[in-house]
Amino acid sequence: MKVMIVSRILKTMRPVPVLVSMAFSCIGLAQPSRTPVEWQKLRRTEIAEAAQAGAVVIVPMGAIEQHGPHLPVNTDINTSTEIALRAAQAATAVRVLVAPPIWWGLSPYHMVYPGTLTLELETLTSLVVDVCKSLAAHGFKKILLLNGHGGNENFINTISIKLSQLEIFILPISYWNLIPEEIKQLAEDDGGRIIDHAGDIETSISLYLQPERVDRSYIRPGIGTPLTQSMRPPWRYTVPRLKKETSEGIYGLTAKANMAKGEKVVNAAATQLLSVLQEYAKSE
Numbered sequence: 001m002k003v004m005i006v007s008r009i010l011k012t013m014r015p016v017p018v019l020v021s022m023a024f025s026c027i028g029l030a031q032p033s034r035t036p037v038e039w040q041k042l043r044r045t046e047i048a049e050a051a052q053a054g055a056v057v058i059v060p061m062g063a064i065e066q067h068g069p070h071l072p073v074n075t076d077i078n079t080s081t082e083i084a085l086r087a088a089q090a091a092t093a094v095r096v097l098v099a100p101p102i103w104w105g106l107s108p109y110h111m112v113y114p115g116t117l118t119l120e121l122e123t124l125t126s127l128v129v130d131v132c133k134s135l136a137a138h139g140f141k142k143i144l145l146l147n148g149h150g151g152n153e154n155f156i157n158t159i160s161i162k163l164s165q166l167e168i169f170i171l172p173i174s175y176w177n178l179i180p181e182e183i184k185q186l187a188e189d190d191g192g193r194i195i196d197h198a199g200d201i202e203t204s205i206s207l208y209l210q211p212e213r214v215d216r217s218y219i220r221p222g223i224g225t226p227l228t229q230s231m232r233p234p235w236r237y238t239v240p241r242l243k244k245e246t247s248e249g250i251y252g253l254t255a256k257a258n259m260a261k262g263e264k265v266v267n268a269a270a271t272q273l274l275s276v277l278q279e280y281a282k283s284e
């Protein structure tokens with residue numbers, strides 16, 4: 001069966017004008033009541049009906065790991081889950097469910113700071129395979145792994161090869177790969193590099209999604225490390241050495257982070273994800 005069809009889908013997707021949920025909130029209307037998209041809130045009859053309707057299931061992935069002194073440790077999983085929920089709630093032509101998030105990822109190098117909970121590669125493999133096997137057993141044939149943690153990026157591509165043996169479709173996507181142009185434009189201090197770690201873009205996202213959990217005293221010049229200085233050479237894999245490569249465990253700079261930028265990133269990613277979901281649902 002198909003595996004890693006993301007590049008084809010990303011190439012063919014068309015922009016979606018506006019998310020339904022945003023349209024309602026913009027004009028001040030309550031959204032029409034509808035069945036929740038979160039798997040854990042559904043009754044078994046609703047889940048069976050969604051499977052029958054050919055629903056796509058998004059499995060949010062991320063990490064619980066230190067994000068500098070100013071952001072909560074849930075930053076990565078919170079972002080991927082929020083993007084997944086927004087796209088799923090806006091989907092009308094296609095049914096989309098969001099599985100319970102897989103909170104933990106591969107973050108051994110973040111253990112040098114407090115708060116990180118990391119899994120062994122084997123544990124995460126078993127966890128993701130078991131969840132996807134369960135989804136497949138209930139009749140869901142199209143699964144989208146939506147990742148929010150850079151350290152999981154190779155993992156989601158590799159695990160898709162294993163999961164494809166279940167005779168289902170697997171689509172692995174890290175959310176920043178949905179919107180490379182937007183991130184390039186918005187990441188002023190990060191030299192247009194794709195996603196930082198607790199720098200400009202991630203700080204902006206948290207300011208938008210969970211402002212009460214951001215310590216704004218760290219949003220100022222001099223906090224963080226320019227990505228141009230801290231990125232490792234692309235031609236070899238080395239374990240990130242945070243205390244050597246960064247100031248305060250931050251890849252990127254915080255000074256220009258703001259809520260409006262975070263809102264743009266989240267909404268652009270959700271809009272593109274909706275477009276991908278529509279293509280994915282049609283693919284055979």
Ligand SMILES: [Zn+2]
Pocket residue numbers: 067075076148149150196197198202
């Ligand atoms: Zn992060």
